[in-house]
Protein backbone atom coordinates (compact mmCIF):
# COMPACT_ATOMS: atom_id res chain seq x y z
CA UNK A 1 0.00 0.00 0.00
CA UNK A 2 1.21 3.49 -0.85
CA UNK A 3 2.34 5.99 1.78
CA UNK A 4 1.30 9.57 2.34
CA UNK A 5 4.01 12.20 2.64
CA UNK A 6 2.91 15.60 3.91
CA UNK A 7 5.17 18.61 3.40
CA UNK A 8 4.52 21.74 5.44
CA UNK A 9 5.60 24.88 3.58
CA UNK A 10 6.05 25.50 -0.14
CA UNK A 11 9.10 27.70 0.25
CA UNK A 12 12.64 26.71 -0.73
CA UNK A 13 12.90 23.40 1.14
CA UNK A 14 9.33 22.17 0.78
CA UNK A 15 9.25 22.82 -2.95
CA UNK A 16 12.34 20.69 -3.54
CA UNK A 17 11.15 17.78 -1.37
CA UNK A 18 7.76 17.69 -3.11
CA UNK A 19 9.36 17.65 -6.56
CA UNK A 20 12.05 15.10 -5.73
CA UNK A 21 9.63 12.66 -4.13
CA UNK A 22 7.06 12.99 -6.90
CA UNK A 23 9.76 11.97 -9.38
CA UNK A 24 11.14 9.07 -7.39
CA UNK A 25 7.98 7.49 -5.94
CA UNK A 26 5.18 5.69 -7.72
CA UNK A 27 1.74 7.32 -7.91
CA UNK A 28 0.21 5.13 -5.22
CA UNK A 29 2.31 7.20 -2.80
CA UNK A 30 0.53 10.47 -2.13
CA UNK A 31 2.46 13.74 -1.86
CA UNK A 32 0.67 16.67 -0.24
CA UNK A 33 2.14 20.14 0.13
CA UNK A 34 0.45 22.63 2.47
CA UNK A 35 1.11 26.38 2.47
CA UNK A 36 -0.88 29.37 3.68
CA UNK A 37 0.33 31.38 0.67
CA UNK A 38 -0.87 30.86 -2.89
CA UNK A 39 2.52 31.59 -4.43
CA UNK A 40 6.10 30.48 -4.08
CA UNK A 41 8.25 33.62 -3.83
CA UNK A 42 11.93 33.57 -4.79
CA UNK A 43 13.30 35.69 -1.94
CA UNK A 44 16.74 36.55 -3.40
CA UNK A 45 15.00 38.37 -6.26
CA UNK A 46 13.26 40.72 -3.80
CA UNK A 47 16.43 42.82 -3.87
CA UNK A 48 16.09 43.25 -7.64
CA UNK A 49 12.37 44.00 -7.28
CA UNK A 50 13.33 46.76 -4.82
CA UNK A 51 15.20 48.76 -7.49
CA UNK A 52 12.90 47.96 -10.39
CA UNK A 53 15.00 45.28 -12.13
CA UNK A 54 12.18 42.77 -11.67
CA UNK A 55 8.42 42.88 -11.51
CA UNK A 56 6.42 40.95 -8.93
CA UNK A 57 5.11 38.48 -11.49
CA UNK A 58 8.65 37.48 -12.52
CA UNK A 59 9.72 36.28 -9.08
CA UNK A 60 6.71 34.18 -8.03
CA UNK A 61 4.93 31.06 -9.21
CA UNK A 62 1.52 29.70 -8.13
CA UNK A 63 1.97 26.60 -6.00
CA UNK A 64 -1.19 25.18 -7.60
CA UNK A 65 0.95 24.52 -10.71
CA UNK A 66 2.42 21.58 -8.81
CA UNK A 67 -0.91 19.77 -9.16
CA UNK A 68 -0.06 19.19 -12.85
CA UNK A 69 2.79 16.96 -11.70
CA UNK A 70 0.67 14.98 -9.26
CA UNK A 71 1.52 16.89 -6.10
CA UNK A 72 -1.61 17.80 -4.16
CA UNK A 73 -1.53 21.39 -2.96
CA UNK A 74 -3.59 22.54 0.01
CA UNK A 75 -3.70 26.31 0.30
CA UNK A 76 -4.41 26.71 4.02
CA UNK A 77 -2.63 27.66 7.22
CA UNK A 78 -1.43 24.79 9.36
CA UNK A 79 -3.12 25.27 12.73
CA UNK A 80 -1.80 22.38 14.79
CA UNK A 81 0.37 19.28 14.60
CA UNK A 82 -0.49 16.10 16.43
CA UNK A 83 2.47 13.72 16.49
CA UNK A 84 0.62 11.02 18.44
CA UNK A 85 -2.10 10.59 15.84
CA UNK A 86 0.19 11.71 12.97
CA UNK A 87 -2.24 14.40 11.88
CA UNK A 88 -1.87 17.94 10.60
CA UNK A 89 -4.78 20.24 11.39
CA UNK A 90 -5.48 22.93 8.81
CA UNK A 91 -8.27 25.44 8.27
CA UNK A 92 -9.45 23.13 5.48
CA UNK A 93 -9.60 19.97 7.53
CA UNK A 94 -7.26 17.37 9.02
CA UNK A 95 -4.60 15.56 7.03
CA UNK A 96 -2.99 12.37 8.30
CA UNK A 97 0.53 11.37 7.29
CA UNK A 98 3.04 8.51 7.23
CA UNK A 99 6.00 10.85 6.71
CA UNK A 100 6.11 14.54 7.60
CA UNK A 101 8.56 17.21 6.42
CA UNK A 102 8.39 20.49 8.36
CA UNK A 103 9.68 23.30 6.17
CA UNK A 104 7.80 26.23 7.63
CA UNK A 105 10.74 28.65 7.59
CA UNK A 106 11.32 31.43 10.10
CA UNK A 107 8.49 33.85 10.83
CA UNK A 108 9.07 37.56 11.30
CA UNK A 109 7.71 39.69 14.12
CA UNK A 110 8.07 43.39 13.23
CA UNK A 111 5.72 44.33 16.08
CA UNK A 112 8.37 43.25 18.61
CA UNK A 113 10.33 46.48 17.99
CA UNK A 114 8.25 49.50 19.03
CA UNK A 115 7.83 51.84 16.07
CA UNK A 116 8.91 49.32 13.41
CA UNK A 117 5.44 48.71 11.98
CA UNK A 118 4.71 52.45 11.96
CA UNK A 119 7.83 53.72 10.21
CA UNK A 120 10.22 51.03 8.96
CA UNK A 121 10.01 49.50 5.49
CA UNK A 122 10.29 45.73 5.84
CA UNK A 123 13.01 44.35 3.53
CA UNK A 124 11.89 40.76 4.23
CA UNK A 125 8.32 41.10 3.04
CA UNK A 126 6.95 41.40 -0.49
CA UNK A 127 4.70 44.39 0.20
CA UNK A 128 7.45 45.98 2.30
CA UNK A 129 9.84 45.74 -0.66
CA UNK A 130 7.22 47.19 -3.04
CA UNK A 131 6.88 50.12 -0.63
CA UNK A 132 10.66 50.60 -0.51
CA UNK A 133 10.63 50.79 -4.30
CA UNK A 134 8.00 53.56 -4.21
CA UNK A 135 9.78 55.43 -1.41
CA UNK A 136 13.22 55.43 -3.02
CA UNK A 137 11.74 56.63 -6.30
CA UNK A 138 10.87 59.88 -4.57
CA UNK A 139 13.88 60.05 -2.26
CA UNK A 140 16.06 62.90 -3.45
CA UNK A 141 18.47 63.43 -0.60
CA UNK A 142 19.14 62.36 2.99
CA UNK A 143 20.07 59.40 5.15
CA UNK A 144 18.85 55.84 4.73
CA UNK A 145 19.43 53.48 7.62
CA UNK A 146 19.24 49.71 7.09
CA UNK A 147 18.57 48.31 10.54
CA UNK A 148 19.13 44.68 11.51
CA UNK A 149 16.98 44.36 14.63
CA UNK A 150 18.21 41.00 15.96
CA UNK A 151 19.91 37.71 15.15
CA UNK A 152 19.39 35.14 13.77
CA UNK A 153 17.86 36.41 10.53
CA UNK A 154 17.63 34.64 7.18
CA UNK A 155 20.24 35.23 4.52
CA UNK A 156 22.93 36.98 6.54
CA UNK A 157 24.18 38.70 3.36
CA UNK A 158 20.85 40.24 2.26
CA UNK A 159 20.92 43.52 4.27
CA UNK A 160 24.47 44.21 3.03
CA UNK A 161 23.52 43.40 -0.56
CA UNK A 162 20.53 45.74 -0.20
CA UNK A 163 22.86 48.54 0.96
CA UNK A 164 25.25 48.00 -1.98
CA UNK A 165 22.42 47.81 -4.53
CA UNK A 166 20.80 50.96 -3.16
CA UNK A 167 24.10 52.83 -3.14
CA UNK A 168 24.61 52.04 -6.82
CA UNK A 169 20.98 52.98 -7.56
CA UNK A 170 21.37 56.46 -6.04
CA UNK A 171 24.84 56.99 -7.57
CA UNK A 172 23.41 56.38 -11.00
CA UNK A 173 20.67 58.90 -10.35
CA UNK A 174 23.28 61.31 -8.95
CA UNK A 175 21.31 61.80 -5.75
CA UNK A 176 22.97 62.85 -2.52
CA UNK A 177 22.04 59.90 -0.30
CA UNK A 178 23.99 58.50 2.68
CA UNK A 179 23.48 54.84 3.55
CA UNK A 180 24.30 53.23 6.88
CA UNK A 181 23.89 49.60 7.99
CA UNK A 182 23.38 49.14 11.73
CA UNK A 183 23.51 45.68 13.27
CA UNK A 184 23.96 43.83 16.56
CA UNK A 185 26.54 41.61 14.79
CA UNK A 186 30.27 42.24 15.29
CA UNK A 187 30.94 41.79 11.55
CA UNK A 188 28.75 40.96 8.55
CA UNK A 189 27.98 37.25 8.29
CA UNK A 190 29.90 36.34 11.48
CA UNK A 191 29.56 32.57 11.05
CA UNK A 192 31.42 32.80 7.74
CA UNK A 193 34.47 34.09 9.60
CA UNK A 194 36.53 37.30 9.58
CA UNK A 195 37.88 36.89 6.03
CA UNK A 196 34.39 37.04 4.51
CA UNK A 197 33.14 39.62 7.05
CA UNK A 198 36.05 42.01 6.43
CA UNK A 199 35.67 41.61 2.69
CA UNK A 200 32.02 42.69 2.98
CA UNK A 201 33.03 45.65 5.19
CA UNK A 202 35.57 46.78 2.59
CA UNK A 203 32.95 46.47 -0.17
CA UNK A 204 30.65 48.70 1.91
CA UNK A 205 33.44 51.19 2.54
CA UNK A 206 34.36 51.36 -1.16
CA UNK A 207 30.75 52.33 -1.86
CA UNK A 208 30.76 54.95 0.90
CA UNK A 209 28.31 52.97 3.07
CA UNK A 210 28.75 53.36 6.81
CA UNK A 211 28.88 50.13 8.84
CA UNK A 212 27.87 50.35 12.51
CA UNK A 213 28.26 46.97 14.27
CA UNK A 214 27.28 45.87 17.79
CA UNK A 215 24.22 48.08 18.08
CA UNK A 216 21.07 46.52 19.50
CA UNK A 217 17.89 48.47 18.77
CA UNK A 218 15.53 49.26 21.62
CA UNK A 219 12.84 51.28 19.84
CA UNK A 220 12.06 53.47 16.88
CA UNK A 221 10.51 56.90 17.30
CA UNK A 222 8.54 57.57 14.09
CA UNK A 223 7.70 61.16 15.03
CA UNK A 224 11.30 62.30 15.46
CA UNK A 225 12.65 59.73 12.97
CA UNK A 226 15.12 58.44 15.54
CA UNK A 227 16.34 54.96 16.56
CA UNK A 228 17.27 54.31 20.21
CA UNK A 229 19.77 51.59 21.07
CA UNK A 230 20.37 49.58 24.22
CA UNK A 231 23.56 51.52 25.01
CA UNK A 232 21.46 54.72 25.01
CA UNK A 233 22.91 55.96 21.71
CA UNK A 234 20.49 57.46 19.21
CA UNK A 235 20.55 57.64 15.44
CA UNK A 236 18.37 59.72 13.16
CA UNK A 237 17.16 58.70 9.72
CA UNK A 238 15.13 60.04 6.83
CA UNK A 239 14.16 56.63 5.49
CA UNK A 240 14.34 53.44 7.52
CA UNK A 241 14.61 49.95 6.06
CA UNK A 242 14.38 47.20 8.65
CA UNK A 243 15.07 43.50 9.01
CA UNK A 244 12.42 42.49 11.59
CA UNK A 245 13.02 40.08 14.48
CA UNK A 246 12.76 36.44 13.39
CA UNK A 247 11.26 33.58 15.35
CA UNK A 248 9.62 30.21 15.28
CA UNK A 249 6.37 29.92 13.27
CA UNK A 250 3.66 30.27 15.96
CA UNK A 251 2.10 26.91 15.03
CA UNK A 252 5.19 25.17 16.46
CA UNK A 253 5.08 26.93 19.84
CA UNK A 254 5.61 24.39 22.66
CA UNK A 255 5.97 21.61 20.11
CA UNK A 256 7.81 18.47 21.29
CA UNK A 257 10.13 18.71 18.24
CA UNK A 258 11.84 21.84 19.60
CA UNK A 259 15.33 21.81 21.04
CA UNK A 260 17.00 24.08 23.60
CA UNK A 261 17.58 26.73 20.94
CA UNK A 262 13.81 27.20 20.64
CA UNK A 263 13.95 26.02 17.00
CA UNK A 264 13.32 22.49 15.69
CA UNK A 265 16.02 20.04 16.74
CA UNK A 266 17.22 17.65 14.04
CA UNK A 267 19.95 15.15 13.37
CA UNK A 268 22.51 17.39 11.57
CA UNK A 269 23.17 14.75 8.90
CA UNK A 270 19.75 13.19 8.24
CA UNK A 271 17.48 16.08 9.34
CA UNK A 272 15.22 13.63 11.15
CA UNK A 273 13.68 15.00 14.37
CA UNK A 274 13.53 12.96 17.57
CA UNK A 275 10.28 11.54 16.14
CA UNK A 276 10.61 8.73 13.62
CA UNK A 277 9.68 9.68 10.04
CA UNK A 278 9.26 13.32 10.97
CA UNK A 279 11.87 15.55 9.37
CA UNK A 280 12.53 19.28 9.49
CA UNK A 281 14.63 21.35 7.10
CA UNK A 282 15.70 24.92 6.46
CA UNK A 283 15.13 28.02 8.55
CA UNK A 284 12.81 26.36 11.05
CA UNK A 285 15.72 24.27 12.38
CA UNK A 286 18.76 25.26 14.38
CA UNK A 287 21.89 23.17 13.90
CA UNK A 288 24.73 23.97 16.30
CA UNK A 289 28.18 24.24 14.70
CA UNK A 290 31.49 23.40 16.41
CA UNK A 291 32.30 27.11 16.87
CA UNK A 292 29.21 27.57 19.04
CA UNK A 293 27.02 29.50 16.60
CA UNK A 294 24.20 27.82 14.65
CA UNK A 295 24.19 27.12 10.92
CA UNK A 296 22.96 30.31 9.20
CA UNK A 297 19.42 30.45 7.91
CA UNK A 298 19.71 30.41 4.12
CA UNK A 299 17.92 28.96 1.13
CA UNK A 300 20.99 27.09 -0.01
CA UNK A 301 20.90 24.92 3.12
CA UNK A 302 17.13 24.40 2.90
CA UNK A 303 17.69 23.21 -0.68
CA UNK A 304 20.56 20.80 0.06
CA UNK A 305 18.81 19.47 3.16
CA UNK A 306 15.67 18.87 1.09
CA UNK A 307 17.71 16.72 -1.31
CA UNK A 308 18.91 14.58 1.61
CA UNK A 309 15.48 14.22 3.24
CA UNK A 310 13.76 13.23 0.00
CA UNK A 311 16.33 10.54 -0.57
CA UNK A 312 15.91 9.21 2.97
CA UNK A 313 12.13 9.05 2.67
CA UNK A 314 12.41 7.40 -0.73
CA UNK A 315 14.84 4.81 0.66
CA UNK A 316 12.56 4.03 3.61
CA UNK A 317 9.54 3.58 1.38
CA UNK A 318 11.47 1.39 -1.05
CA UNK A 319 13.12 -0.49 1.84
CA UNK A 320 16.56 0.33 0.49
CA UNK A 321 19.33 2.16 2.28
CA UNK A 322 20.26 5.80 1.84
CA UNK A 323 23.81 6.95 2.23
CA UNK A 324 23.15 10.60 1.45
CA UNK A 325 23.95 12.96 4.34
CA UNK A 326 23.85 16.71 4.68
CA UNK A 327 27.50 17.77 4.92
CA UNK A 328 27.16 21.46 5.75
CA UNK A 329 28.28 22.75 2.37
CA UNK A 330 26.86 26.01 1.13
CA UNK A 331 27.45 29.02 -1.05
CA UNK A 332 26.27 32.58 -1.31
CA UNK A 333 26.27 35.30 -3.94
CA UNK A 334 26.78 38.87 -2.77
CA UNK A 335 25.24 41.33 -5.19
CA UNK A 336 27.01 44.65 -5.59
CA UNK A 337 24.37 46.40 -7.67
CA UNK A 338 26.67 47.32 -10.53
CA UNK A 339 26.28 44.16 -12.58
CA UNK A 340 28.87 42.38 -10.45
CA UNK A 341 28.62 39.99 -7.51
CA UNK A 342 30.96 38.31 -5.05
CA UNK A 343 30.75 34.62 -4.23
CA UNK A 344 31.56 32.75 -1.02
CA UNK A 345 31.41 28.99 -0.61
CA UNK A 346 32.65 26.27 1.69
CA UNK A 347 31.90 23.84 4.45
CA UNK A 348 30.02 25.12 7.48
CA UNK A 349 30.38 21.79 9.33
CA UNK A 350 34.20 22.01 9.28
CA UNK A 351 35.79 21.68 12.71
CA UNK A 352 36.76 23.90 14.58
CA UNK A 353 35.21 26.55 12.34
CA UNK A 354 33.56 26.87 8.93
CA UNK A 355 36.06 26.83 6.04
CA UNK A 356 34.97 29.38 3.45
CA UNK A 357 36.57 31.08 0.50
CA UNK A 358 35.40 34.28 -1.08
CA UNK A 359 35.97 34.98 -4.78
CA UNK A 360 36.68 38.45 -6.07
CA UNK A 361 33.51 40.17 -7.27
CA UNK A 362 32.94 39.89 -11.01
CA UNK A 363 30.24 40.07 -13.69
CA UNK A 364 30.39 36.28 -13.88
CA UNK A 365 28.94 35.77 -10.39
CA UNK A 366 26.16 38.23 -11.10
CA UNK A 367 25.34 36.29 -14.27
CA UNK A 368 25.41 33.06 -12.26
CA UNK A 369 22.83 34.52 -9.85
CA UNK A 370 20.58 35.60 -12.72
CA UNK A 371 20.82 32.11 -14.24
CA UNK A 372 20.11 30.55 -10.87
CA UNK A 373 16.91 32.62 -10.59
CA UNK A 374 15.71 31.48 -14.04
CA UNK A 375 16.68 27.88 -13.38
CA UNK A 376 14.93 27.76 -9.98
CA UNK A 377 11.56 28.94 -11.24
CA UNK A 378 11.77 26.66 -14.28
CA UNK A 379 13.11 23.55 -12.51
CA UNK A 380 10.55 23.18 -9.77
CA UNK A 381 7.39 24.29 -11.62
Ligand SMILES: Cc1cc2nc3c(=O)[nH]c(=O)nc-3n(C[C@H](O)[C@H](O)[C@H](O)COP(=O)(O)OP(=O)(O)OC[C@H]3O[C@@H](n4cnc5c(N)ncnc54)[C@H](O)[C@@H]3O)c2cc1C
Pocket residue numbers: 008009010011012013014034035036037043044045046047076077078079103104105106123124125154155158249251281282283284297298299300301302332333
Ligand atom coordinates in the same frame (compact mmCIF):
# COMPACT_ATOMS: atom_id res chain seq x y z
C1 LIG B 1 15.49 39.47 0.82
C2 LIG B 1 15.98 38.05 0.96
C3 LIG B 1 17.04 37.60 0.19
C4 LIG B 1 17.51 36.30 0.32
N1 LIG B 1 18.56 35.88 -0.47
C5 LIG B 1 19.05 34.64 -0.30
C6 LIG B 1 20.16 34.19 -1.09
O1 LIG B 1 20.66 34.92 -1.97
N2 LIG B 1 20.63 32.93 -0.86
C7 LIG B 1 20.09 32.10 0.08
O2 LIG B 1 20.58 30.98 0.25
N3 LIG B 1 19.04 32.50 0.84
C8 LIG B 1 18.51 33.73 0.67
N4 LIG B 1 17.44 34.14 1.43
C9 LIG B 1 16.94 33.26 2.49
C10 LIG B 1 16.01 32.18 1.95
O3 LIG B 1 14.94 32.77 1.22
C11 LIG B 1 15.46 31.35 3.10
O4 LIG B 1 16.52 30.97 3.93
C12 LIG B 1 14.78 30.11 2.57
O5 LIG B 1 13.66 30.49 1.80
C13 LIG B 1 14.38 29.16 3.69
O6 LIG B 1 13.66 28.08 3.13
P1 LIG B 1 12.60 27.28 4.03
O7 LIG B 1 12.02 26.24 3.15
O8 LIG B 1 13.20 26.91 5.31
O9 LIG B 1 11.47 28.37 4.38
P2 LIG B 1 10.69 29.37 3.47
O10 LIG B 1 11.25 29.44 2.10
O11 LIG B 1 10.58 30.64 4.23
O12 LIG B 1 9.24 28.71 3.36
C14 LIG B 1 8.39 28.58 4.45
C15 LIG B 1 6.97 28.42 3.92
O13 LIG B 1 6.11 28.03 4.99
C16 LIG B 1 4.87 28.70 4.88
N5 LIG B 1 4.24 28.75 6.19
C17 LIG B 1 4.73 29.28 7.33
N6 LIG B 1 3.88 29.08 8.36
C18 LIG B 1 2.82 28.41 7.84
C19 LIG B 1 1.61 27.89 8.40
N7 LIG B 1 1.30 28.02 9.70
N8 LIG B 1 0.77 27.24 7.58
C20 LIG B 1 1.04 27.07 6.26
N9 LIG B 1 2.17 27.53 5.68
C21 LIG B 1 3.05 28.19 6.46
C22 LIG B 1 5.25 30.07 4.34
O14 LIG B 1 4.16 30.69 3.69
C23 LIG B 1 6.39 29.72 3.37
O15 LIG B 1 5.95 29.55 2.05
C24 LIG B 1 16.92 35.44 1.29
C25 LIG B 1 15.86 35.88 2.05
C26 LIG B 1 15.37 37.17 1.90
C27 LIG B 1 14.21 37.62 2.74
